[in-house]
Amino acid sequence: MTMSRFLIPLVALAALGGQAFAQTATQPAPAKPAAPATAPAPTQTAPAAKPAAPAAAATQTKKINVNTATAAELDTLKGIGEVRAKKIVEERGKAKFKDLADLVKRAALPANVEAEIKDKVSF
Structure with missing residues (x-):
């Protein structure tokens, strides 16, 4: 009697576990296409591209006018x-x-938000 008390739940777990593990079979990775033949590198190099920092700085420095936004x-x-x-x-x-x-002062903005946006707004 005590043996069946342990054996029945063990068999049930094994059956459920077997189904879960059967669904997680690994699939082979897709084959990579063959690399095309590369042309020889040009003798002249193109000038290095300029970083996009000025454009990013322009968007950050643009202030929002509170009275017209x-x-x-x-x-x-x-x-x-x-x-x-x-x-x-x-x-x-x-x-x-x-x-x-x-x-x-006019209760449109809490004081804790004031410090966060003071450099981003104009009037």
């Missing part, structure tokens, strides 16, 4: 989501923002 543009700023962007648009409809302190 759309809600979608404001949403791209870190710490400003869809709800805060709509709040900013509503508040500037009443009166234009003078500076970052005015933006915080």
Whole structure:
């Protein structure tokens, strides 16, 4: 009786385990195509390409004007989501923002977000 108590669950686990392992059989890797014959290297080398750093710097230095930006543009700023962007648009409809302190004072922007976006916005 005690032998069957251990044997039945063991057989059940083996049957379930066998099915799981049967599905994980490895497949051979696809064959790589033969490499085409390469032409001899040209004797002259092309000038090195210039890095794209100026373009990246231009996008980073472009400031978003809080008084004219759309809600979608404001949403791209870190710490400003869809709800805060709509709040900013509503508040500037009443009166234009003078500076970052005015933006915080009118409860359109929390003070902790002020430090994150101060270099990315203009008025």
